[in-house]
Amino acid sequence: MGKTLTEIAQQLNDANKKVQLIYAFNGSGKTRLSREFKRLIAPKANAGHGGDEPEPSEPSRSKILYYNAFTEDLFYWDNDLTLDAEPRFKIQPNSFTDWLLTLLRDLGQDGNIVSYFQHYVSDKLTPHFSEDFAEVTFSLEHGDDESSGRLKLSKGEESCFIWSVFYTLLDQAIGTLNVAEPDDRETREFDQLEYVFIDDPVSSLDDNHLIELAVNLAGLIKSSASELRFVITTHSPLFYNVLHNELGLKASGKKEGCYLLERLEDGTFDLNTKYGDSNRSFSYHLHLKKALERAIAADEVQRYHFTLLRNLYEKTASFLGYQQWSDLLPGDRGAYLNRIIQYTSHSTLAVESIAEPTPPEKQTVRLLLDHLTQTYGYAQHQDGSHG
Numbered sequence: 529m530g531k532t533l534t535e536i537a538q539q540l541n542d543a544n545k546k547v548q549l550i551y552a553f554n555g556s557g558k559t560r561l562s563r564e565f566k567r568l569i570a571p572k573a574n575a576g577h578g579g580d581e582p583e584p585s586e587p588s589r590s591k592i593l594y595y596n597a598f599t600e601d602l603f604y605w606d607n608d609l610t611l612d613a614e615p616r617f618k619i620q621p622n623s624f625t626d627w628l629l630t631l632l633r634d635l636g637q638d639g640n641i642v643s644y645f646q647h648y649v650s651d652k653l654t655p656h657f658s659e660d661f662a663e664v665t666f667s668l669e670h671g672d673d674e675s676s677g678r679l680k681l682s683k684g685e686e687s688c689f690i691w692s693v694f695y696t697l698l699d700q701a702i703g704t705l706n707v708a709e710p711d712d713r714e715t716r717e718f719d720q721l722e723y724v725f726i727d728d729p730v731s732s733l734d735d736n737h738l739i740e741l742a743v744n745l746a747g748l749i750k751s752s753a754s755e756l757r758f759v760i761t762t763h764s765p766l767f768y769n770v771l772h773n774e775l776g777l778k779a780s781g782k783k784e785g786c787y788l789l790e791r792l793e794d795g796t797f798d799l800n801t802k803y804g805d806s807n808r809s810f811s812y813h814l815h816l817k818k819a820l821e822r823a824i825a826a827d828e829v830q831r832y833h834f835t836l837l838r839n840l841y842e843k844t845a846s847f848l849g850y851q852q853w854s855d856l857l858p859g860d861r862g863a864y865l866n867r868i869i870q871y872t873s874h875s876t877l878a879v880e881s882i883a884e885p886t887p888p889e890k891q892t893v894r895l896l897l898d899h900l901t902q903t904y905g906y907a908q909h910q911d912g913s914h915g
Contacts, residue, residue: 530796533557536789537565539799540759545785547749547775550761550799551768552789557797558761561789562596562727565759569723589624590720593701595694596727603690605680606663614678617664617689628697629661631717637696644692648737649685664689684733691729691741698724698748705754725759735766742767746774761789816840820897829890837893838869844900858899868892 531539540548552558570588602620619625632638638657645655656665665678681689701718710719726745733741749758762768771777777786788802816836823829838853845853854866868889885893 529794530790530792530798533561533564533797534568536561536797536799537568540565541568543785544757546757547777548757548759548785548787549768549771549775549777550759550787550789551765551802552761552763554763556763556789556791558727558763558789559596559598561761561797562594562725562759563598565723565725566592566594586720587623587627589627592723592725593694593698593721594723594725594727595691595729596725599694600687600690603686607680614665615680616678617666617681617686619662619664621662627717628693631715632693632696632700633657633661635700635715637700640699641689641692641696644695645689648688648692648740653679653685655689684737687729687733688737694729695744695748702748702752702754702756705756706752721756723757723759725761727761728763738764738767739770742770743774746771749775816843817897817901820893824890824894824897827890829885829893831885833893834869834885834889837896841869841896841900856900856903857896865892865896869896 550558550561566588570586570591572588602622602625604618604620606616606618619629632641638661642655646653650668652668652670654667654669656667658664666681667678700715701721701724704713704715704718705721707713710716713719729741729745745760752758760771762771772786786802787799790798790800792798816839820833820836820840823833841853841856845851845856850856857865
């Protein structure tokens with residue numbers, strides 16, 4: 529039997545590490561863990577003395593800043609379809625957003641939010657804050673005093689904007705705490721801050737933006753010279769991989785921790801230490817394998833499946849200690865099959881990447897997947913399926 533999320537949160541807190549990076553598949557409890565961790569670090573109330581009523585605690589933001597799906601829910605569109613009004617991106621008023629927006633406005637951080645956002649999307653797509661920072665509108669500025677009028681963002685652009693608001697707050701917090709003497713700080717709002725918990729800030733982002741976000745976040749974390757600690761969770765192998773390498777999270781001689789969070793069948797959880805990037809530490813290869821098996825079974829093999837197949841061979845070769853993934857290919861036709869995979873997975877011509885594979889090429893995918901699973905020891909379950 530595993531642990532509850534409350535016990536997992538306690539495990540993370542007890543570790544007392546500068547950075548803890550957690551990989552977990554969707555549905556494994558990452559967002560719930562962020563909530564449990566917040567409750568542990570900053571409980572809503574402290575018990576009074578002698579059976580009195582609980583005494584109000586300080587706001588949770590004093591000790592922990594966290595970003596998760598609930599953070600994104602604080603932002604919403606007011607389309608006002610009845611009056612055919614132009615769309616406005618509104619910010620849900622509560623104690624956190626009131627504090628956040630007042631702080632960023634008083635510190636003059638609206639320009640940094642705009643800069644971060646435009647860096648991820650386009651320097652012409654411009655946010656406009658209302659005077660009270662309660663809502664935002666967006667327009668395309670063409671540089672000739674012409675504007676597109678108010679626009680509604682795509683989901684990816686929306687995620688980038690919300691992240692830009694949080695990233696600006698995080699940048700301000702780290703920079704403020706890097707000033708060793710509290711009386712010399714620009715604000716005292718972060719004096720009690722202990723943790724930053726970031727849960728999967730990569731939804732709706734393409735790979736290029738995802739990599740850039742990870743690199744920027746890692747750089748910001750590395751710039752932190754205070755006692756501030758960070759917990760980051762993600763379901764994205766690419767995001768995990770970039771953070772792992774940018775932060776230098778290696779097993780030997782490091783205080784940082786890497787984990788795999790798993791939800792067990794009985795509803796409990798395991799948090800296991802896993803050093804190494806996602807290519808060598810996690811079960812991502814099983815997802816590649818299943819995707820290929822589904823495509824073969826449905827006769828829906830496309831050219832990108834050759835890339836998945838090559839990726840699966842690379843991961844298997846790395847795990848088994850082979851220097852080249854091509855060493856796993858059948859010996860009698862290895863050179864030919866290597867060239868087929870190389871050519872098909874690295875095609876640079878658009879017309880080639882669109883064309884559907886020929887029947888012999890589809891059969892090659894089936895042959896090579898069967899060869900890999902039958903030759904290199906994927907576990908067989910009792911029902912005959914591969915583990």
